Amino acid sequence: MSRARADEEEYWHSSKFRAFTFDDEDDELSQLKESKRAVNSLRDIVDDDDDDLEKVSWSGEPVGSKCGVLRAAFSDTGVKNYAPELRRPKAEYKDYSNDWSPRDTVRRMQRGKVCSLERFRSLQDKLVLLDEAVAGHDGNVITAVLIFLKRTLRREVLFRELEVRQVALCHLIHFLKETGEQKLLLDLLRFLDRTEEVALSQYREHLNIQDxxxxREFLKGCIGLPFSAEDISHIQDHYTLLERQIIIEANDRHLAMAGQSEIFRKYPRKASILNMPLVTTLFYSCFYHYTEAEPLLAMNWLGYTKKKAPIGFHRVVEILQRNNAPVQVLQEYVRLVEDVETRLNLATKYKCHDVVIDTYRDLKDRIQLMAYKCKVERGSAEEEKINSLLSNMQIRWKN
Known part of the structure; x- marks a missing residue:
């Protein structure tokens, strides 16, 4: 008997079936109540703007409609009366309103909503819209508003207003560069009196010239544009490089086609040298023309020869330094830089002490020579050379 009672207790405690209670959470009515509480909690999440929303029941019918009431009344279970009221947007997330303020318009654009900007007709409204877009720190919105202003304002008005709005101005300049609207970009830069940027923008046009x-003629014309001193030297180098490439290309193409050169027969050219970078041109020249006479030698009217670099010796020095050339080699080419200030800067930068010392000696600048003495090692040959020059009574120092 006790065994049977023990089995009965084990059944009720271990079985998946449980005894019925009035507090059972699994009955259908309790489940519906839980669903009602869960869905009603959505009211705290969604916007309470009743003007934009439509109330519907579980069946999808608008609340208060006769069809919905009848369907609920004749429902089989009747438990749908417990269902909460759900909401859905009336306009399917599209914006058909024309009453949005500039700030609201910008906010809706940031959320990806469709907004028409045509309602902003006056200049004041357009500028307020632009200022709100800038304040929102959203580049896409700023660009969209700028495109609208570019289309609806005269150029002089647009340029004048952007001149005092630097953030929007930078966005427009970048946009015009990306879209290739070169004429409008140049007009804007001229209005802002940015002469160097105008010159650089014009120089970039060479990228679109295939012939x-x-x-070459275009680059030659760019030399006269108002570049900075540093930029104008690069433009000059570019022109000189292309000019030399044209000569080399014409000569080598003729030799390759005629079969008169052994090196071109043994190692046929794989590409043209035109428009290649400087390093590629130097490699090409060394590979195909290494047996020819020194290309850097030029003869003057007295018959003397001197070294000449089409790209400028300051560029030669930079290339040599990047390729870890020894100081002795660097000094040889630093001496060939004609501009004294550039020569001193390069010699100081790359520690070509002899060049610095000799230059100050030629300038008869005793003060600078004494100051440079502190930059060389004590007891070195350079220090002895400086001391010898300073004690030389035959040099007429200017200071």
Missing amino acids: VEKK
Whole structure:
């Protein structure tokens, strides 16, 4: 008997079936109540703007409609009366309103909503819209508003207003560069009196010129543009490089086609040298023309020869230094830099002490020579050379 009672206790405690209680959480009514509480909690999450929303029941019918009431009344279970009221947007997330303020318009654009900007007709409204876009720190919105202003404002008005709005101005300049609206970009830069940027923008046009002769003439014309001193030297180098490439290309193409050169027969050219970078041109020249006479030698009217670099010796020095050339080699080419200030800067930068010392000696600048003495090692040959020059009574120092 006790065994049977023990089995009965084990059944009720271990079985998946449980005894019925009035507090059972699994009955259908309790489940519906839980669903009602869960869905009603959505009211705290969604926007309470009743003007934009439509109330519907579980069946999808608008609340208060006769169809919905009848369907609920004749429902089989009747438990749908416990269902909460759900909401859905009336306009399917599209914006058909024309009453949005500039700030609201910008906010809706940031959320990806469709907004028409045509309602902003006056200049004041357009500028307020632009200022709100800038304040929102959203580049896409700023660009969209700028495109609208570019289309609806005269150029002089747009340029004048952007001149005092630097953030928007930078966005427009970047946009015009990306879209290739070169004429409008140049007009804007001229209005802002940014002459160097105008020159650089015009210089970039060479990228669109395919014919090398036309490109050469274009680059020659760019030399006269108002570049900075550093930039104008690069433009000059570019022009000189292309000019030399044209000569080399014409000569080598003729030799390759005629079969008169052994090196071109043994190692046929794989590409043209035109428009190649400087390093590629130097490699090409060394590979195909290494047996020819020194290309850097030029003869003057007295018959003397001197070294000449089409790209400028300051560039030669930089290339040599990047390729870890020894100081002795660097000094040889630093001495060939004609501009004294550039020569001193390069010699100081790359520790070509002899060049610095000799230059100050030639300038008869005793003060600078004494100051440079502190930059060389004590007891070195350079220090002895400086002391010898300073004690030389035959040098007429200017200071």
